[in-house]
Structure formats: C-alpha cells, structure tokens
Amino acid sequence: MSSMPESGTDEPTVRAVLRRNFADTVLAGLATFGRALRIGSQSVRIGASDAIRLRFEMHETLEQAWFLIKVTAVPSILMAIPFGVILSTQVGNIVSQLGANSMIGAAGGLGVIKQGAPMAAGILLGGAGAAAIAADLGARTVREEVDAMRVMGVDPIQRLVVPRIAAMMLVAPLLNLLIIVVGIAAGYGVAVAALDVTPGSYWDSFGAFTTSFDVWVSLVKSLLFGFLVVVIACQRGLEAKGGPRGVADGVNAAVVMSVAAITVLNTVVTQVITMFVPMKTA
Structure with missing residues (x-):
C-alpha cells in the first residue's frame, strides 16, 4: 500500500527533471547559436573595415589557406572519384532499363555539381x-x-578569427571546383568504359541540362558551408576550457556541429532553389 504513493510522487519528479533538462538543452543551444552569430557578424564587420583601411592580415590568411588546401585537397580527390563512379553506375543501371543511356551525362553532371560537390567540400x-x-x-x-592578447589590447577576433574565415572562404570554392572536375571525369570514364555510352551523347546530355546557374549555385553553397564551418570551429575553439580534455571536446563538438549544420542548411537551400528556380535546359 505504501509503494503506490511513492510511485505517484516519482512520476511528476521524473517529468519535471526531463522537462528541465530539455529546457536547459534548448536554452544552451540557443545561447551557442547566438554566440556563434555574434562572432560571425563581428568578423564580417572587422574584416570589411580592415580591407578598406588596407590593414587586413593577408599573410596569416594565406598561411591558413595553404594549410587548408594541404589537408583537404587529396581527400577531396579520393572522395570525388568514388562519388562520380557510384552516381554514374546507379543512374546507368536505372536509365539503361528505360533505354535512355544518353541521359547518364545529365544525371551525373547535375548530381555532382548541385549536390555532391558542395556537400563533399563542406564535409x-x-x-x-x-x-x-x-x-x-x-x-x-x-x-x-587569447587572454594575454586581450590584455595587450589585441582583438582575438581581428587577429585570429578573421584570417581563418577569409582563408576558408577562399579555399571552399576552389575545393568545390576540384571535386566537380574530378567527379564528372570519373563518371564520364565509367559511363564510356563500362556502360557503353558514347562520349558524344554523354556530353550532349550533360550540356543540355547543366547550366552555368547550376555551377554558381554550387559555388555559393560551398561558400555558405565554409563560412558556417569556420564560425562554428572558431567559436568552439575560443570557448575551450579545462585543459587538453576541453580542447578535445571542443574539436569533437566543432566537427559534429559543422556536419549537422551543413546537412540542414543544404536541405533548406535546395528546397528554396527548387521552389523558386525550376530546372531549365541549357
């Protein structure tokens, strides 16, 4: 008889704890988003001001850009090759049953340019x-x-964050173009060598459905992904605390949050473009 009241009192307690934890998680997420947004807006404002006054940290920017190229160029090629091969193979198996092998170039090109390249570059x-x-x-x-820089009157956003954002914005479209070229070349090789598609029909269908607007959309998406990634990484790095364990937690959070944010943003951008800019033939 005494166990029933205890069970009745436990259920509201559990619900209260879950409700409080959920509220704390939502509030913490909103606070993190607000801090990241503040860092991004400050970086854009400071970077524009430094560029106008000819005080931009160009040397640091180029060093960071070269470092990003070194750590992402080879993996991007290794990712673009299987992506182009898989896309051409899967699309080829479907369209061959419909007797439309010449459409492999259109499907492969659109898949690599509009979705594969910006997503691969962002990831x-x-x-x-x-x-x-x-x-x-x-x-x-x-x-x-960072605290020492603030004491000496040096703004960490200006000295550390702005050059990294500029470097990321410089590398992201270059990486996107590299993935487009390698992915399309790999898809072309598979279509011609394994799927019996003639080179002329492949490039005819590719040129008929792929426009310059698709390339610009891909480049803009890569810029958005790069900006999102670098702002999240800078925010998590500047807020690291607790020694090496805190740095490791910040790195892990930066990677996970970046990939999740890129996926969500890509879905939103794709839906908006599909709604307002329908596909047209070249």
Missing part, C-alpha cells in the same frame, strides 16, 4: 578544417594566449 572542411582550427584556437585559449 571535408567541417572534418579536417574545423578540427584543425578548433584545436589551434582551443590550445591558445587553454594556454591563456
């Missing part, structure tokens, strides 16, 4: 690039270098 930058940036800034933060 690579969110993995290798975001991890490196978060680790670097996190190590500076736990060693109190």
Whole structure:
C-alpha cells in the first residue's frame, strides 16, 4: 500500500527533471547559436573595415589557406572519384532499363555539381578544417594566449578569427571546383568504359541540362558551408576550457556541429532553389 504513493510522487519528479533538462538543452543551444552569430557578424564587420583601411592580415590568411588546401585537397580527390563512379553506375543501371543511356551525362553532371560537390567540400572542411582550427584556437585559449592578447589590447577576433574565415572562404570554392572536375571525369570514364555510352551523347546530355546557374549555385553553397564551418570551429575553439580534455571536446563538438549544420542548411537551400528556380535546359 505504501509503494503506490511513492510511485505517484516519482512520476511528476521524473517529468519535471526531463522537462528541465530539455529546457536547459534548448536554452544552451540557443545561447551557442547566438554566440556563434555574434562572432560571425563581428568578423564580417572587422574584416570589411580592415580591407578598406588596407590593414587586413593577408599573410596569416594565406598561411591558413595553404594549410587548408594541404589537408583537404587529396581527400577531396579520393572522395570525388568514388562519388562520380557510384552516381554514374546507379543512374546507368536505372536509365539503361528505360533505354535512355544518353541521359547518364545529365544525371551525373547535375548530381555532382548541385549536390555532391558542395556537400563533399563542406564535409571535408567541417572534418579536417574545423578540427584543425578548433584545436589551434582551443590550445591558445587553454594556454591563456587569447587572454594575454586581450590584455595587450589585441582583438582575438581581428587577429585570429578573421584570417581563418577569409582563408576558408577562399579555399571552399576552389575545393568545390576540384571535386566537380574530378567527379564528372570519373563518371564520364565509367559511363564510356563500362556502360557503353558514347562520349558524344554523354556530353550532349550533360550540356543540355547543366547550366552555368547550376555551377554558381554550387559555388555559393560551398561558400555558405565554409563560412558556417569556420564560425562554428572558431567559436568552439575560443570557448575551450579545462585543459587538453576541453580542447578535445571542443574539436569533437566543432566537427559534429559543422556536419549537422551543413546537412540542414543544404536541405533548406535546395528546397528554396527548387521552389523558386525550376530546372531549365541549357
């Protein structure tokens, strides 16, 4: 008889704890989003001001850009080749049953340009690039270098964040173009060598359905993904605390948040473009 009241009192307690944890998680997520948005807006404002006054950290930007290229160029090629091969193979198996092998070029080109290249570039930058940036800034933060910069009157956003954002914005479209070229070349090789598609029909269908607008959309998406990735990485790095464990947690959070944010943003951008800009033949 005494167990029933205890059970009745436990259920509201459990619900209250779950409700409080859920509310705390939502509020913490909104606070993190607000801090990241503040860092991004400050970086854009400071970077534009430094560029106008000819005080931009160009040397640091080029060093960061070269580092990003070194850690992402080869993996992007290795990712683009199987992506183009798989896309051509899967599409070829479907359209061959319909007797439309010549459409492999259109499907493969649109798939690589509009979805594959920007997503692959964003994931690579969110993995290798975001991890490196978060680790670097996190190590500076736990060693109190960032606090020392503030004491000396040096703005960490201007000195550390802005060059990394500029480097990411420079590398992202270049990486996107590299993945487009390699992916389309790999798909073309499979279509011609394994699916008995003539080179002329492949490029005819590719040129009939792929327009310059698709390439521009792909480049803009890669820029958005790169900006999102670097802002998240910088925010997690500058907020690292607790020694090496805190730096590792910041790196892990930067990678996970970057990939998740890229996936959500790609879905939103794709739906908006599909609604307002229907596909047209070239």
